[in-house]
Amino acid sequence: MDILIKGNTKLSGEVEISSAKNSILPILAASILSSEPVTIHKVPLIKDVFIIAEILETLGLQLEWKQQDITISGLAFSTHPPFDLVRQIRASFLLMGPLLAKYGKARIAFPGGCAIGHRPIDLHLKGLQRLGASIHLTAGDVMATAQRLYGAHIYLDYPSVGATENLIMAASIAEGTSYIENAAREPEIVDLANFINAMGGKISGAGTGLITIEGVKKLSGVEYQAIPDRIEAGTYMVAVAATSGNALIKNVIPEHVKAVSAKLMETGAVIEEEKNQLWVQGSQEVQPVYIKTLPYPGFPTDMQAQMMAYLSRGKGSSIISESVFENRFMHVPELKRMGAKIRIEGRTSVIEGKSRLTGTTVKASDLRAGAALVIAGMMADGITMVKDHQHVERGYENLAQKLNLMGAEIHYRDSPGQAL
Numbered sequence: 001m002d003i004l005i006k007g008n009t010k011l012s013g014e015v016e017i018s019s020a021k022n023s024i025l026p027i028l029a030a031s032i033l034s035s036e037p038v039t040i041h042k043v044p045l046i047k048d049v050f051i052i053a054e055i056l057e058t059l060g061l062q063l064e065w066k067q068q069d070i071t072i073s074g075l076a077f078s079t080h081p082p083f084d085l086v087r088q089i090r091a092s093f094l095l096m097g098p099l100l101a102k103y104g105k106a107r108i109a110f111p112g113g114c115a116i117g118h119r120p121i122d123l124h125l126k127g128l129q130r131l132g133a134s135i136h137l138t139a140g141d142v143m144a145t146a147q148r149l150y151g152a153h154i155y156l157d158y159p160s161v162g163a164t165e166n167l168i169m170a171a172s173i174a175e176g177t178s179y180i181e182n183a184a185r186e187p188e189i190v191d192l193a194n195f196i197n198a199m200g201g202k203i204s205g206a207g208t209g210l211i212t213i214e215g216v217k218k219l220s221g222v223e224y225q226a227i228p229d230r231i232e233a234g235t236y237m238v239a240v241a242a243t244s245g246n247a248l249i250k251n252v253i254p255e256h257v258k259a260v261s262a263k264l265m266e267t268g269a270v271i272e273e274e275k276n277q278l279w280v281q282g283s284q285e286v287q288p289v290y291i292k293t294l295p296y297p298g299f300p301t302d303m304q305a306q307m308m309a310y311l312s313r314g315k316g317s318s319i320i321s322e323s324v325f326e327n328r329f330m331h332v333p334e335l336k337r338m339g340a341k342i343r344i345e346g347r348t349s350v351i352e353g354k355s356r357l358t359g360t361t362v363k364a365s366d367l368r369a370g371a372a373l374v375i376a377g378m379m380a381d382g383i384t385m386v387k388d389h390q391h392v393e394r395g396y397e398n399l400a401q402k403l404n405l406m407g408a409e410i411h412y413r414d415s416p417g418q419a420l
């Protein structure tokens with residue numbers, strides 16, 4: 001699916017942020033742990049959510065949608081999700097912990113790498129083994145079995161978000177208490193812990209490097225709403241600054257986007273925070289900055305591409321160092337096609353700035369790279385076509401519609417729309 005973006009946009013007005021994709025995905029997986037129906041409210045209607053929901057249904061769970069509320073109930077009759085669904089989304093590996101804990105076994109295809117790197121699962125598997133699972137790799141699948149899971153002390157070599165989530169879910173109904181050291185601290189981890197505690201779990205320390213999980217016998221039903229999507233919010237914040245716009249971002253937790261706000265203010269943008277919304281005012285002149293992506297609360301890797309598009313019009317050279325993934329500069333060649341002056345040196349990019357972007361045809365390689373190209377298209381002179389925009393749709397609810405309400409002119413190529 002391709003979209004066309006008219007350049008020289010100045011975003012204004014307001015935008016409402018949806019529930020966090022990276023909370024909803026593990027929360028959907030964790031619903032497997034409950035012995036009663038679970039309802040999640042205001043679920044973003046995006047492809048990643050639909051794929052995980054479909055996987056749950058193929059396992060035998062009943063799913064009922066009411067607008068954006070989804071109720072999950074029943075038991076799984078299978079613990080081996082189909083490959084054609086699993087291969088579409090790395091987050092399907094988050095089903096491993098809950099299936100193993102609830103049913104004593106799980107068989108899930110090794111998650112493929114994706115555009116941003118090979119993304120192994122060694123930390124997930126090491127942690128599950130510490131909890132008592134036996135793990136076999138066979139024919140491209142990970143097979144895990146465990147009569148019972150027992151509380152354990154787990155040290156994560158790296159604060160992996162997914163590994164932390166899988167292990168929290170597995171340990172939540174294990175026998176005894178587990179400790180995860182060097183755990184990921186992302187807000188989505190806290191959200192998952194709050195969700196499991198709302199079902200009767202006993203998790204403490206989420207959001208810090210040491211998470212304690214006291215296993216309980218059963219988890220009951222619950223109604224829950226996830227936190228706002230801090231990466232969606234950050235993307236709109238950067239888009240407003242990049243187009244020298246002025247707009248209100250509603251339904252955001254300012255604390256969760258602190259690193260992005262701080263960097264945007266360093267470039268000269270003005271950010272005014274209120275309780276659950278914030279104003280962004282872009283500046284004509286963009287000061288260059290140095291950014292290093294880090295696990296939360298550091299600058300988020302999921303915001304790196306979007307910032308790079310913005311910094312292409314900086315007054316001088318900015319530097320972005322990508323410490324989380326080993327190959328997350330797929331957007332650089334596309335931005336260069338639009339006139340950005342960027343050179344990659346290992347895991348660091350130098351963005352020379354002072355460039356006026358020109359619209360052309362570019363290709364989205366992954367979700368956040370695609371978002372960066374949409375921002376660049378709004379900044380550029382002329383019209384930009386972003387090919388493979390479906391990557392963006394999988395993680396941003398109604399992106400084109402939300403931006404058009406803020407003054408952008410974005411149309412799907414194969415749908416009638418006035419000439420741009």
Ligand code: EPZ
Pocket residue numbers: 022025090091117118119120121122123124125158159160161162163301302324325326367368395
């Ligand atoms: C989550 O991915 C997010 N996805 C990613 O967002 C995000 O970029 C990432 O965390 C980092 O914040 C979801 O939450 C669904 P990791 P995840 O495990 O869990 C290495 C987006 O755009 N690693 O923290 O896969 C890994 O190779 C997506 O919404 C191991 O070495 O991230 C990577 O270099 C993209 N062994 C680093 O850790 C392991 O067992 C971070 O991975 C696991 C990870």
